Amino acid sequence: MDRSGLARAAAGTTSGAGFAQDADDRFEIVVQLLHDVRKERRTIHVTAPGDPPAMPSVAEVWPTADFMEREAFDLFGIRFDGHPNLTRILMPDDWEGHPLRKDYGVGKVPVEFVPQPFLQIDAPGQAPEKVEAGRDVDRLGQSGPGERVWPEEDREQA
Amino acid sequence: MNTQTIAEIEAVGKGAYVESADENRMVLNMGPVHPATHGVLRLLVELDGETVVHCKPIIGYLHTGMEKECEDQNWRSAVTIVTRMDYLAPLFNEQAYSLAVESLLGVEVPRRGQFIRTLMAEMNRLSSHLVWFGTQGLDMGAISVVFYGFREREIIIDFYEMVTGLRMNHGYIIPGGVWQDLPDGWEPVCRNIVATMRSRIDEYEELLSLNPIFLERTTGVGVLSPEDAEAAGATGPIARASGIDWDIRRDMPYEIYDELEFDVPVADAGDVYARYKVRMQEMRESCGILEQVIDQMPSGDYKSMDPKLTPPSRSELNRSMEAVIHHFKLVTQGYTVPAGEIYTAVESPRGELGVMAISDGGTSPYRLHVRDPSFVNLQALPAMATGGLVADLIASIASIDPVMGGVDR
Numbered sequence: 001m002d003r004s005g006l007a008r009a010a011a012g013t014t015s016g017a018g019f020a021q022d023a024d025d026r027f028e029i030v031v032q033l034l035h036d037v038r039k040e041r042r043t044i045h046v047t048a049p050g051d052p053p054a055m056p057s058v059a060e061v062w063p064t065a066d067f068m069e070r071e072a073f074d075l076f077g078i079r080f081d082g083h084p085n086l087t088r089i090l091m092p093d094d095w096e097g098h099p100l101r102k103d104y105g106v107g108k109v110p111v112e113f114v115p116q117p118f119l120q121i122d123a124p125g126q127a128p129e130k131v132e133a134g135r136d137v138d139r140l141g142q143s144g145p146g147e148r149v150w151p152e153e154d155r156e157q158a
Numbered sequence: 159m160n161t162q163t164i165a166e167i168e169a170v171g172k173g174a175y176v177e178s179a180d181e182n183r184m185v186l187n188m189g190p191v192h193p194a195t196h197g198v199l200r201l202l203v204e205l206d207g208e209t210v211v212h213c214k215p216i217i218g219y220l221h222t223g224m225e226k227e228c229e230d231q232n233w234r235s236a237v238t239i240v241t242r243m244d245y246l247a248p249l250f251n252e253q254a255y256s257l258a259v260e261s262l263l264g265v266e267v268p269r270r271g272q273f274i275r276t277l278m279a280e281m282n283r284l285s286s287h288l289v290w291f292g293t294q295g296l297d298m299g300a301i302s303v304v305f306y307g308f309r310e311r312e313i314i315i316d317f318y319e320m321v322t323g324l325r326m327n328h329g330y331i332i333p334g335g336v337w338q339d340l341p342d343g344w345e346p347v348c349r350n351i352v353a354t355m356r357s358r359i360d361e362y363e364e365l366l367s368l369n370p371i372f373l374e375r376t377t378g379v380g381v382l383s384p385e386d387a388e389a390a391g392a393t394g395p396i397a398r399a400s401g402i403d404w405d406i407r408r409d410m411p412y413e414i415y416d417e418l419e420f421d422v423p424v425a426d427a428g429d430v431y432a433r434y435k436v437r438m439q440e441m442r443e444s445c446g447i448l449e450q451v452i453d454q455m456p457s458g459d460y461k462s463m464d465p466k467l468t469p470p471s472r473s474e475l476n477r478s479m480e481a482v483i484h485h486f487k488l489v490t491q492g493y494t495v496p497a498g499e500i501y502t503a504v505e506s507p508r509g510e511l512g513v514m515a516i517s518d519g520g521t522s523p524y525r526l527h528v529r530d531p532s533f534v535n536l537q538a539l540p541a542m543a544t545g546g547l548v549a550d551l552i553a554s555i556a557s558i559d560p561v562m563g564g565v566d567r
Binding site: 063 | 221389390402512
C-alpha cells in the first residue's frame, strides 16, 4: 500500500466515540485516511477494550495523529500504547475525569419554579441528581403530609 | 545550578524557567498571553543563544467543551455552537457541519442555496485572509498593513451584517440550505466588494511583496519541507506553499465547486514568503470565484422545503392544522436524523475542516467531532521553528495563522 499517500492522514481525524456504558466495546476510535493521488477516503474503526480502555498508537506511522490521540486520551481517557507523549492537551494537567464520556455531566442545573437548595452542584463535571418537582418535601427539611401538627399555642388561639 | 530541559519541566508541569542546562541553554515561556501568539497559544521554547533548539506548542487555554455542548443541542441549534469554533471563518464551520447533517439526512440543497453558500464562503475566505495579511505584516514590523487589512475586512463584514444580521458567528448556513434569502440589493454590494478587493490586493502586493525588510524577514524563514508538512498533516495554504498540490475544492468537490473555474496556487519554497504568496493568490482566485457565482446566481428556493426539516411559512400556519403540528414539533423537539456516521470536509482558509457526526437516530448529535485545520497545522510549527531564530518563530506563527478558538474548541 502506498503509505506516503495515505500518510496524509492529514485528513486523519482520530475521533473517539463513547457508546453504550460498561460494555467492552464502549469506546471506538475512528481514523480517517486520505489518499491524495487516488482521491479516496477510508475510515478505520477500532474498539478500545479494557478499563482503562487501551489500544496501540498510530503516531509512529502517521505523526499527525500525535495531537489527535492526545485529544482522545484527554477527553475520553483512552490509553494509546507507544505514544511518545501521552498527556492531557486541552484540559488542565490536574483535571479529574474525561469530559466527553457520556457519564460525565455538562453541569447544568434543572430549572424549577420552587427554590431547591439540595440541587447544588458540588463540582463541575458532576452529573446533577435528577429530581422530580414536588416529590421531595422531606429533603427540604419538612415532614410529610399528615404528620405535621399545629403548635400548642396556635391551637389555643384557634 | 538548575539543569532542566523542556522534557523535565513538562514532567513536573511547571511554567516558565529561565535557568540554563549548560552555558547557553535557556527554556523560555512564550505566551499564553502575547500579541504575537495570535490568541492564547503558549510555546515552550528551548534556546541556544538565540537559536531555537526545541519548540513545543501548549494549547487548551480556550477550551470550552463545544463538542460536548453540541451533544446537548438539537441538530438545528448545534449550528450556533460550531460557528463559534474558528471565529475568523465561521461560515466554513457551518458549511462543513451542515454538509455532514445533510448527508445523514439524505437531503439535497436547492441550487440557489448552494450558490449562496459558496458566495458567503468565498467572502469569508477573503475576510479571513485579510486578518492574516494584517497580522502577518504587523508581526514583521509593517504596522500600516494591519490598518489596510482591517479596513477592507470591514466592508466584507458589513456585507455579512446585511445578509445574516451579524458580523460574526452568523449561524446562517443551516442543514438544508441557508436560513434566509439574500436581501434586496445584494448584487451591487458584492460586485463592489470584488472590484475593490481586486485593486486592493495589487496595492497590498506593492506594499509588501518587494519590500526589502519584509523579504529579509520572510524568505528562507520557517522552511517546511513537503515531507514534514505531510508528516504533520498540514493542509491548506501551508501545505500548498510546501509544494503539496491539494485543494478539496478542486480534488473532492462539494457544493458547486466542480462547475466553477479557478486555479489552486502552489509554491515550492515552503518558507513564510511562499505562504504569503500562496494566500495572496488565493484571494485573487476567490475574487474570480465570486464573480462567477454572482453571474450565475439562479433563482428558486434557498433552503430545502421538506416539511420535516423546515418550519412552514407564516401564511401557511394560519390555514393548515398540519403546518401548525409540524411547526410545533420542529420548535419543541427538532427533527430526527437517521442513525449513522459521516465525515465531511471543506476547504477552509486554513486547510481541511472536517466534521465527523454520529447520530443515534435522535434529535441531537450523539457525537460531533471537528477536525480543525489550525489544531493540526500547529503540529508543523516545531518543524518550522527548530534551527531558526526567535524572531523567525514569530514569523512562522503568523504564517500558520492559527485561530485558537478552533484549536481548543
